[in-house]
Amino acid sequence: MSPVTLRKWILSVLAISIAIACISLGCWQIRRLWARQKANAIVAARRFAPEVELDSLPRDTAAAHFRRVHVRGIYDHAQEIIYTLRGRNGSPGVNILTPLLRARKDTAVLVNRGWVYSADGTTIDTQPWKEADTLNGHGFVETFPTQGPFPPPNPARPRSFRRLDRSALSKDFSYPIANYYVVLTDSATLPSAPPRVEEAPLDEGPHRNYAIQWFSFAAISIVGLGIFLRRT
Template sequence: MGRYAFLRQPRWLALGFLVLLVLPSFILLSRWQLSRLDDRRYFNDLVTTHSAAAPVPVDSVMRAGDPLDAVGDDQRWFPVTATGRYDAGSTVLVRKRPLEGKNGFWVVTPLVTSSGSVLVVNRGWIAADGSASAAQAVPAPPTGEITLTGRLQPSEAAPDVQPGDLPAGQITDLSVPLVAGGASAYPGYVTLVESSPADSADLRPIPLPDLSDGPHLSYAVQWVFFAGVAVVGFVLLIRRESEYAAAEAALATDGTPTGPPQPTGSID
């Protein structure tokens, strides 16, 4: 142990403790990224499978008056059909919904079905025009009886009291109760895919989310790499320090260096 006696010095003890501390942290971070990758793949599979299903009547998937949590992963993204008339006067804009790097709004209008129940419909996206407090030009929905197909989504959580400085007709989240008010409403909303008659051409359809694996696998590998760098770096530091310690001990004993070759030169 004489050659490695320096490891008992406080600075080496502190460095060793630091390596022991960060090593499991890096491994845990790598495993966390792999867990996120599993979640991402589960979500992608859910979107791909459900969105490709044949459309079914909305009443076969959820019922008006059900609690909001009745719409979960088993129903999400399924295409559903419904028929009714838009309540144009209850149209709202959902704020801060970027698309392709541009800020904008979701245009949301309740559809009153023949039974009198309300189905909240996300009709599409418009770009923000002007400042955050500026009034927006909102495309009007089609009139008369509408038959539509949309992908089912759960109601979003929203503050019980909306911020007082919001412009009229704008909300922070697509919450079914915020849009439908006290009417008997379906617990989820639908993102419009198509309708007859067609909706305004000024609305951008809401696309499916990105279905790639994302950066999680590369991040997981990076954390393992960082763990390896920490271990290898610490070992190399120990090896170099031990070589210098051995060289200094040899010089102290007989003046003969035994460590790494020392630079030499001559003066003419």
């Protein structure tokens, strides 16, 4: 086999291998796009469904996730916790979660009242952000993560949590807590009310553009190989 022929074979195998790899990566991005679209459809259906009372939520938290709810009760500000390292528009901060006690219920519901700037993303003085004790508002259901790791809180800040591990949180309250929490969406009308947490946008992410890029790389590899073979 001549050196020219050997070089053609090597470059052909290399170009085809690159094209196959790029096509595989492009197909992977397409599958991720479909999964994102499916997830968005589920979220949109729940986000725009009629609002329900907490007691009307499905028992399955996966089915209750993202449902809009009406919440009423009394805040227990003395037992609120801090959800640390919560960024907002590039700024570090935390979320304040306050237990809500409801009439004739022995189980409290944690309410994410909003975001507060924190230079280190972990510590704040919650006193200036105390709202009225009584809540009659609206929000959506969020679920606690079920897969770790769940780093333990810093002993110096025992009520600050990097991740919301429900089993660990339950030990910090004198009453049971629900197996979900509510993110408050009512406008913050009082100066002491923290800015509410914004809902995640229902976009498709970068997957479509990534797929186009990978398919383009595959096409460039094959076309480049064809030009090389014709010229040699």
